[in-house]
Amino acid sequence: AVWASAAAAQTDPLPSWSDGPTKQAIIGFVTDVTREGSPDFLPVAQRIATFDNDGTLWIEQPIYVQFAFALDRVRELAPQHPEWSRTQPFKDVLEGKMEALAGLGEHAAVEIVATTHAGMTPDQFLQIVKNWLATAEHPRFQRRYVELLYQPMLEVLSYMRANGFATYIVSGGGIEFMRAFAPEQYGIPPEQIVGSSIVTTFERRDGLPDLFRLPKVNFVDDGPGKPVGINQHIGLRPVAAFGNSDGDLEMLQWTTEAGKRRLGVVVRHTDAEREYAYDRDSKVGRLDKALDAAVLDRWAVVDMKHDWKVIFPFEKR
Amino acid sequence: AVWASAAAAQTDPLPSWSDGPTKQAIIGFVTDVTREGSPDFLPVAQRIATFDNDGTLWIEQPIYVQFAFALDRVRELAPQHPEWSRTQPFKDVLEGKMEALAGLGEHAAVEIVATTHAGMTPDQFLQIVKNWLATAEHPRFQRRYVELLYQPMLEVLSYMRANGFATYIVSGGGIEFMRAFAPEQYGIPPEQIVGSSIVTTFERRDGLPDLFRLPKVNFVDDGPGKPVGINQHIGLRPVAAFGNSDGDLEMLQWTTEAGKRRLGVVVRHTDAEREYAYDRDSKVGRLDKALDAAVLDRWAVVDMKHDWKVIFPFEKR
Ligand SMILES: [Ca+2]
Ligand SMILES: [Ca+2]
Numbered sequence: 074a075v076w077a078s079a080a081a082a083q084t085d086p087l088p089s090w091s092d093g094p095t096k097q098a099i100i101g102f103v104t105d106v107t108r109e110g111s112p113d114f115l116p117v118a119q120r121i122a123t124f125d126n127d128g129t130l131w132i133e134q135p136i137y138v139q140f141a142f143a144l145d146r147v148r149e150l151a152p153q154h155p156e157w158s159r160t161q162p163f164k165d166v167l168e169g170k171m172e173a174l175a176g177l178g179e180h181a182a183v184e185i186v187a188t189t190h191a192g193m194t195p196d197q198f199l200q201i202v203k204n205w206l207a208t209a210e211h212p213r214f215q216r217r218y219v220e221l222l223y224q225p226m227l228e229v230l231s232y233m234r235a236n237g238f239a240t241y242i243v244s245g246g247g248i249e250f251m252r253a254f255a256p257e258q259y260g261i262p263p264e265q266i267v268g269s270s271i272v273t274t275f276e277r278r279d280g281l282p283d284l285f286r287l288p289k290v291n292f293v294d295d296g297p298g299k300p301v302g303i304n305q306h307i308g309l310r311p312v313a314a315f316g317n318s319d320g321d322l323e324m325l326q327w328t329t330e331a332g333k334r335r336l337g338v339v340v341r342h343t344d345a346e347r348e349y350a351y352d353r354d355s356k357v358g359r360l361d362k363a364l365d366a367a368v369l370d371r372w373a374v375v376d377m378k379h380d381w382k383v384i385f386p387f388e389k390r
Numbered sequence: 391a392v393w394a395s396a397a398a399a400q401t402d403p404l405p406s407w408s409d410g411p412t413k414q415a416i417i418g419f420v421t422d423v424t425r426e427g428s429p430d431f432l433p434v435a436q437r438i439a440t441f442d443n444d445g446t447l448w449i450e451q452p453i454y455v456q457f458a459f460a461l462d463r464v465r466e467l468a469p470q471h472p473e474w475s476r477t478q479p480f481k482d483v484l485e486g487k488m489e490a491l492a493g494l495g496e497h498a499a500v501e502i503v504a505t506t507h508a509g510m511t512p513d514q515f516l517q518i519v520k521n522w523l524a525t526a527e528h529p530r531f532q533r534r535y536v537e538l539l540y541q542p543m544l545e546v547l548s549y550m551r552a553n554g555f556a557t558y559i560v561s562g563g564g565i566e567f568m569r570a571f572a573p574e575q576y577g578i579p580p581e582q583i584v585g586s587s588i589v590t591t592f593e594r595r596d597g598l599p600d601l602f603r604l605p606k607v608n609f610v611d612d613g614p615g616k617p618v619g620i621n622q623h624i625g626l627r628p629v630a631a632f633g634n635s636d637g638d639l640e641m642l643q644w645t646t647e648a649g650k651r652r653l654g655v656v657v658r659h660t661d662a663e664r665e666y667a668y669d670r671d672s673k674v675g676r677l678d679k680a681l682d683a684a685v686l687d688r689w690a691v692v693d694m695k696h697d698w699k700v701i702f703p704f705e706k707r
């Protein structure tokens with residue numbers, strides 16, 4: 074801890090974080106497990122850190138970014154589907170009834186995602202998402218979604234990688250949706266992204282072998298699915314995990330309840346002015362059980378309003 | 391090619407390979423795609439090479455190593471399952487009727503694997519496999535299975551990694567079975583192993599969160615499943631692929647039929663004296679369609695008898 078303070082005084086690896094227990098929890102952990110001879114030392118191969126995406130690395134209000142994408146896709150594809158003007162849930166989307174959509178059951182949400190995310194190759198889907206991200210704007214901030222990443226978390230990603238950690242995204246969002254921006258925006262390559270997926274199938278079309286995305290759920294990387302997805306993709310239990318909602322509960326428990334020096338961090342949205350304030354009663358990113366568990370399991374809880382000097386990169390001078 | 395020859399003359403990166411078109415195909419490809427300014431140049435992030443395991447990196451005759459493991463597990467678990475002495479396929483296993491087992495339908499094989507591979511955590515399974523590999527011996531060579539890796543392929547793995555390639559295993563074998571030896575034997579970390587899997591589930595037992603392996607197939611990483619597994623785990627199409635059977639056909643096609651400089655390699659088992667000779671009629675590792683496709687798609691075909699100076703590491707002086 075002495076060394077951490079000394080190092081921090083020289084060049085602060087987390088300049089957008091206010092001094093305090095949360096920042097110290099992160100720096101203290103990294104210092105302890107990377108110091109040769111420390112009882113908590115971890116070889117590089119075991120330095121696996123997992124990060125939830127929506128609400129942990131970028132904005133998720135008023136609706137998940139991927140759902141905003143799906144709604145725009147419905148509008149774009151509508152001319153080829155005249156029947157949607159009289160079929161739910163598409164009718165509500167096309168008539169802009171956002172209140173109705175907010176209360177959508179899971180089935181309707183899955184139907185919208187499946188319809189708008191399937192029927193093409195992974196390469197084609199990647200390009201569709203990239204094109205959308207290049208122009209679509211957040212309704213409140215009037216900025217592209219890739220500008221609404223959390224600057225303090227970008228610093229955590231860089232800081233941990235500089236200390237030999239592999240930084241994985243482990244998100245309930247679509248694995249191929251995230252591959253359209255995570256490599257460029259977070260410096261996380263496609264093979265270090267774990268997410269939900271739809272079924273893909275190998276086929277020859279027009280004589281060429283390719284994969285095709287089908288409107289059928291393959292894997293849901295959320296809640297208890299996160300440890301399963303991590304084990305499948307990485308094959309090691311993480312030593313640090315970052316999340317913001319009850320969907321991260323099992324990942325955080327599995328990571329930290331190992332009887333060793335581990336790090337669990339919960340990002341709590343407490344800043345209605347600069348971003349949003351929500352937790353136990355939110356439909357998007359509900360943080361209830363995991364907030365109670367944070368006390369029990371001694372996870373660091375980020376108070377965005379007080380712990381983060383800036384929220385988004387564009388706020389930096 | 392001039393540079394490749396010059397470099398090869400100085401320090402041969404593939405010393406166990408006889409000079410000839412197969413060796414030159416591998417070295418020529420690596421040289422072309424790693425030379426700055428070459429029209430075929432590939433940035434490091436795109437240097438993805440995939441390797442089948444059974445019959446490509448290690449021995450697979452007279453039965454797959456993992457199946458030998460499963461049979462030994464049946465014998466070990468038999469005292470806890472008295473009913474097996476009158477239930478097929480377990481009865482045949484316990485009575486050593488190998489001819490009957492060779493003709494096993496897929497269902498019976500799956501039943502044996504499911505029964506012997508499930509009911510524990512991934513960590514426990516890893517330890518069971520490690521313990522078995524430490525003592526079990528190949529019936530013909532009287533050596534442990536991890537001694538029966540192909541020395542020339544170990545050199546290819548090292549050579550490609552030294553040239554910036556990520557070397558992935560993509561096998562029909564079990565992903566968690568391979569994680570017990572591939573990191574140590576091949577230098578391939580757990581997150582670069584793609585394979586078949588059974589369902590795992592997150593649960594708390596005795597108060598601790600962990601994963602548990604269930605006797606249910608999750609994913610079959612074989613044939614058309616290989617491109618699907620690669621897309622899921624890596625998110626990029628490989629630029630080089632190595633296989634030895636029809637189970638690698640789609641992976642090889644998807645890799646090489648991209649209209650660019652790509653490498654496909656088929657290991658053909660032609661050496662009955664030093665290893666085994668088998669192809670179109672073999673029950674294990676059948677090489678039929680992929681042998682025809684090799685001509686059409688210009689894949690390099692390894693003639694083990696002539697291309698490999700040694701087969702196994704222990705043959706080196
Ligand atoms: Ca989240
Ligand atoms: Ca094989």
